[in-house]
Amino acid sequence: MTCKCIETVNEKLASRNTRLSQAIMFGEAKxxxxxxxxxxxxxxxxxxxxxxxxxxxxxxxxxKYGEDAA
Structure with missing residues (x-):
């Protein structure tokens, strides 16, 4: 994943004892x-x-998730 949005948002939500739910996918989407x-x-x-x-x-x-930075 090329963006750091999940980490950034989780840092901001931490003060409210909250974080985003992340899913770990298997198969084609790893x-x-x-x-x-x-x-x-x-x-x-x-x-x-x-x-x-x-x-x-x-x-x-x-x-797009899964794309590497060029």
Whole structure:
């Protein structure tokens, strides 16, 4: 990953005892990235379940994860 956004944001969140959730991926995508956790709105039988999203681009600067600096 070429950007340092995750580290920068985590440093700023530390004063609030918080940090970003990072996912470790296996297979083709072997780089750590951000995972956006979602919450189910309507609960109950037959309702769609919440899904998590794994980002391929940095949500802060737009750099593609896994690309090496040129």
């Amino acid at each position: 780089h750590p990235g951000l995972m956006i956790e979602t919450h189910q709105i309507d609960k109950g039988r037959g309702k769609m379940k919440a899904v998590s999203m794994f980002l391929t681009y940095c949500a802060f600067c737009g750099t």
